[in-house]
Amino acid sequence: MPEYICPFGLKSLDLLKREGFSVDDNRLKTHEETDAFKTEHGVKTTPQTFIDGQRIGGYDDLLRHFGKKVRDPKAVTYQPVIAVFAMAALMAVAASWAAFGDVLTVRTAEWFIAISMCILAILKLRDIEGFSNMFLGYDLLAQHWVRYAYLYPFGEALAGILMIAGALLWLAIPAALVIGTIGAVSVFKAVYIDRRELKCACVGGDSNVPLGFISLTENLMMIAMAVWMLVK
Template sequence: MSKSAQLFRMATEEHICPFGLKSKDLLEREGYKVEDHLLTSREQTDTFKKQHSVETTPQVFIQNTRVGGYEDLRSYFNKAQAGQQGTSYTPVMAIFSVTLLLSLAFSFSAGFSLISIYTLELFVALTMSALAIQKLQDLFSFTNSFITYDLVGMKVVRYAYAYPFIEAYVGIGMIAGLPAFSVAPFSLLIGGIGAISVIKAVYIDKRELKCACVGGDSNVPLGFISLTENLFMIGAGIWMFVK
């Protein structure tokens, strides 16, 4: 006997409910035949909610029993809550993984050995550039988080606004092969200040903070990852002078 479910979801010309589509996908992946009922106007949606005494759509019914919305449906199938919950290193790991693959790809296309100084330089530069992009997406949110632990940002708020631009400049400058004297000092400056700030906030003061390394709205905990980012900058600055 085939399993069936009724799904009522909002789908108007102005708005298609993403959770309705996800509910339909989940039901189908669980082997259910879905009776897909579209609520094609605000009035129709309001009438449905009033009729069933619910506040939101979509709504799923299985065996004539209301299961609820998308999160209720996930719970019904014993699945974890959707979306990122709590602190997570996922955003940083995603950036590091992609920039590593990009550096390997560029090295391969340029005819260099995959395991080489050139690949490492690219990895550091691309990672710094990608992290700068994350910060630049919302400077306001980034600075709100950054100035709570950066020792210079606390005293000079404008430094917090300049930081992502400096980081991007260093990453792009490394890739472009600009002279060391025009790039390395900036890398050493922000990397050194950042490393000292993280060490003080996390390892001395024992504060539990969110890292602004991937933007102000992230749930990445301040600590090892942010310290690694700053050590990358310090190492890059020293290497540019040595090279």
């Protein structure tokens, strides 16, 4: 339609062409045409794919028809965390190369942790209400002082930024140490003592990342970074 381009229609066309099909693309250009099509074929959504006159269905049905994986929006996944740490590592390597002409430096490791903290803080801050709702489910301090759930992402971001810059470490070190320690204790209690199955708020309140080792790693990294900076 003039005011709307259907992403699933484009994906269906692309998939069919990649599978070697010649496609007869019948576009529904008005709401009236779309409603009439749905009524005629007894379907609730468009696009609909037909192969040799047999209706296959929508885009997900087409994926299944070709034996391809269909993403379950509720399925547990570590993809967001992998993306965060992979990008943080690459950014740290790039920064080290630009600054020192070498990718394997002490600053590479420091920047990796600090950049990871900043990216994770961004993901929390993009929907701080959603983050706080999930965070309150397991963080011990937040359960006694709700405002901490709103302050946590800012503290993580501040510590990360200061550690990247190597500035005001008298502020960055205790911030990372406090929130990292509280977070590690909270996650350990919820997962390994209480045996609760929860979602991790580490990459935001809408994630399907399970609370566990990854969440504990985030907090342990902050503690390690704070101790390292203190010793250094």
